Amino acid sequence: MRKIVFYGAISLDGFLADEQDNLQWLFDTDLAGVSTYEAFDKDVDTVVMGRVTYEETKKILGDENLFPGKEKIIFSRTEKEELEEGRYVSGDTVTILEELQKQAGDSIWIVGGGGLFTELVMADMIDEFWIQIAPVLLGKGKRLFEEGKYRKRLEFVETTQMGELTELHFRKITANKSNTR
Known part of the structure; x- marks a missing residue:
């Protein structure tokens, strides 16, 4: 079964x-030096995000090809048309990702969408987390971890x-590992 990862x-x-x-605050951040992206990117063949x-x-990248x-796979309640570089889907997030996991392929990358991400965390479907923390304070906005029932x-x-x-890398504790602690 394919892994679901957040980066x-x-x-x-x-x-x-x-x-x-x-x-834009992210694109204004100095990323010089070591990067884990290239190694991470090699293990991913499907990218999932909200509309x-x-x-x-796309606004920031302009004509540059996205991933x-x-x-x-772009989740949307409103958009239905075909995209040159992907497709819109709607419906139950967990069910759609469970079907993607059954298909042959490499890891599935959850790029963004706080609500989308939260649904998958609550369903315990995220296998690994790569979270980069930027030295920026926004004060308000869309949180990565929305309120939910997912204590883990x-x-x-x-x-x-x-x-x-600063990147933090975590993985889900499997049943075998949690039983030995």
């Missing part, structure tokens, strides 16, 4: 985007410094 950045105060869904995350990222060579302990893997970002 993304948040502000120091826990926001994915500001109040206007803007992500707002997709639209905001080239990867299948793009994760296994620490490593910390990596990437320019101004």
Whole structure:
């Protein structure tokens, strides 16, 4: 079964985007030096995100191809048309991701969408978390971890410094590991 992973950045105060869904604060962050992205990217062939995350990222990238060579699944309650670089889906997030997991392929990357992410965390479907923390305070916006019923302990893997970002890598504790503790 394919892994579901989250790889993304948040502000120091826990926001994915500001109040206007803007992500420019992230693109203004110095990312010089070590990066885990290239190694992470090699193990991913499907990218999943919400419509707002997709639209905001496209605004910043302009004509540049978003996640080239990867299948793009965009959750939307309103959009239905076909995309050149992906497809819109709607429906139960957990059911759709369970079906994707059964298909042949590499890891499934949850890029963004706080609500989408929260549903998957509550269903205990995120296998690994790579969270980069930027030295930015936004004060308000869209949180990565929305309120929900998902109290869990994760296994620490490593910390990596990437320019101004500090990356925390965790993975879900499997039943075998939690039984031995």
